[in-house]
Amino acid sequence: MGKSTLATEHLLVCGLEGAFAWPDATQLGREFTLGRLDDRSLCDRLMTPSRLLDIVTRRQLEPPQLRLFQDGRELHPSAFLRPRVNRRGQAQRMVDTEALENLLDTGVTLVLDAVETFDPALEIATRALRWWARDVVQVNAYLTTRSTGGFPLHWDDHDVVVVQLAGNKTWDVRNHSRPVPMYRDAAPNSVPSPDVVWQGTLTPGDVLHIPRGYWHQATHANHEDPLSLHLTFGFVKRTGVDWLAWIADQARELEIFRRDLVRSGSAQEQEAERARLVAAAMELLRSRPPATFLTDRERSRPPARHAPALPAAREPDVVVCVTEFAPHVERAGGDLVVYAGGRKITMREKAGPALDLLLSGCPVDLERAGVECGINVRPLARVLIQEGICIGLTDESSSAYTGLVTGGTSWKLP
Numbered sequence: 001m002g003k004s005t006l007a008t009e010h011l012l013v014c015g016l017e018g019a020f021a022w023p024d025a026t027q028l029g030r031e032f033t034l035g036r037l038d039d040r041s042l043c044d045r046l047m048t049p050s051r052l053l054d055i056v057t058r059r060q061l062e063p064p065q066l067r068l069f070q071d072g073r074e075l076h077p078s079a080f081l082r083p084r085v086n087r088r089g090q091a092q093r094m095v096d097t098e099a100l101e102n103l104l105d106t107g108v109t110l111v112l113d114a115v116e117t118f119d120p121a122l123e124i125a126t127r128a129l130r131w132w133a134r135d136v137v138q139v140n141a142y143l144t145t146r147s148t149g150g151f152p153l154h155w156d157d158h159d160v161v162v163v164q165l166a167g168n169k170t171w172d173v174r175n176h177s178r179p180v181p182m183y184r185d186a187a188p189n190s191v192p193s194p195d196v197v198w199q200g201t202l203t204p205g206d207v208l209h210i211p212r213g214y215w216h217q218a219t220h221a222n223h224e225d226p227l228s229l230h231l232t233f234g235f236v237k238r239t240g241v242d243w244l245a246w247i248a249d250q251a252r253e254l255e256i257f258r259r260d261l262v263r264s265g266s267a268q269e270q271e272a273e274r275a276r277l278v279a280a281a282m283e284l285l286r287s288r289p290p291a292t293f294l295t296d297r298e299r300s301r302p303p304a305r306h307a308p309a310l311p312a313a314r315e316p317d318v319v320v321c322v323t324e325f326a327p328h329v330e331r332a333g334g335d336l337v338v339y340a341g342g343r344k345i346t347m348r349e350k351a352g353p354a355l356d357l358l359l360s361g362c363p364v365d366l367e368r369a370g371v372e373c374g375i376n377v378r379p380l381a382r383v384l385i386q387e388g389i390c391i392g393l394t395d396e397s398s399s400a401y402t403g404l405v406t407g408g409t410s411w412k413l414p
Contacts, residue, residue: 006361010128025133033209040205043165069109071149107146120400131326136236150219157183159235160210164202167228176213298325303341303388316392
């Protein structure tokens with residue numbers, strides 16, 4: 001593929017690399033880093049407090065996705081959710097706007113997990129970060145009002161990038177107590193480290209990178225500004241344990257690993273079984289290295305959620321690739337093999353320039369792309385849409401690219 005992709009064109013990716021002075025995503029998870037975005041206006045384009053509240057009040061949300069806290073104590077859902085009964089007597093819980101307004105005025109922290117599910121701009125930003133880091137990424141929003149304490153010192157089982165969008169928040173970041181701890185681990189990790197890495201206050205445009213296992217807490221207590229909003233992008237990287245779990249799944253292909261283990265055989269029979277299993281396991285480990293596991297993970301992940309296409313009289317004029325990870329394209333003889341969204345598609349090598357555009361992750365105007373590539377790209381786009389790799393750009397989704405993705409590829413907004 002060409003160099004111009006969503007991972008290189010999205011302003012959040014470019015802004016984070018500049019703020020952290022990183023050449024690429026390989027620095028993720030290595031050490032704590034503090035920086036500041038050059039483009040402060042990026043904050044409002046990503047998310048605003050009013051936009052977040054609009055999402056919360058217009059949808060049926062339940063804990064643990066939506067939670068409210070006062071000074072670190074989680075509030076019972078009945079404090080802010082109320083059943084709404086329609087004329088047929090059917091009830092569903094939604095946010096009680098009056099109760100929420102009172103709580104916000106008193107001082108709370110509102111947490112909405114996986115906010116990219118509901119907001120187009122954050123959906124595209126999160127996809128750009130996935131393509132950049134080649135890891136699963138989720139973004140949570142934290143809105144704090146009045147002078148309110150935060151969560152106690154804690155650690156996350158994933159790397160974190162914090163982007164302060166509005167107001168101020170004070171942070172206390174400490175070293176790890178146990179190197180690279182895991183959610184499911186062999187030993188507990190419950191004693192915070194006394195080794196302070198950084199203490200200070202974030203203002204709009206400031207960004208933090210907190211590696212997995214680093215203890216941290218954030219508070220809005222003793223701040224005069226009425227609110228604070230920050231986004232936390234969590235990067236779930238794969239470990240050697242994940243590789244071994246994948247190897248175990250691969251073992252199901254071999255009959256030797258599907259057989260029952262010997263329980264009552266002689267010592268010689270048990271030793272012979274052990275030797276056979278060890279030899280077969282060693283061959284699996286040798287033939288399926290970690291790099292193969294990581295590549296398979298990217299290629300086999302299904303396409304992301306997106307709005308279904310409506311019946312239309314004509315095909316879309318602008319399309320965009322929506323796979324969770326950047327597609328892989330390999331050459332095989334005179335053909336190109338595309339691995340993306342759990343699909344494998346073979347195409348003629350002459351389609352290469354058009355594929356570079358269509359799989360870039362940026363919106364592509366098909367008429368202009370055809371002129372640039374010298375071929376009719378619509379049949380190729382049709383195949384990619386049928387396979388769920390690309391979708392037609394809608395007015396709603398196009399807004400997520402406006403002002404956030406540079407014009408490095410052939411596209412225009414509808």
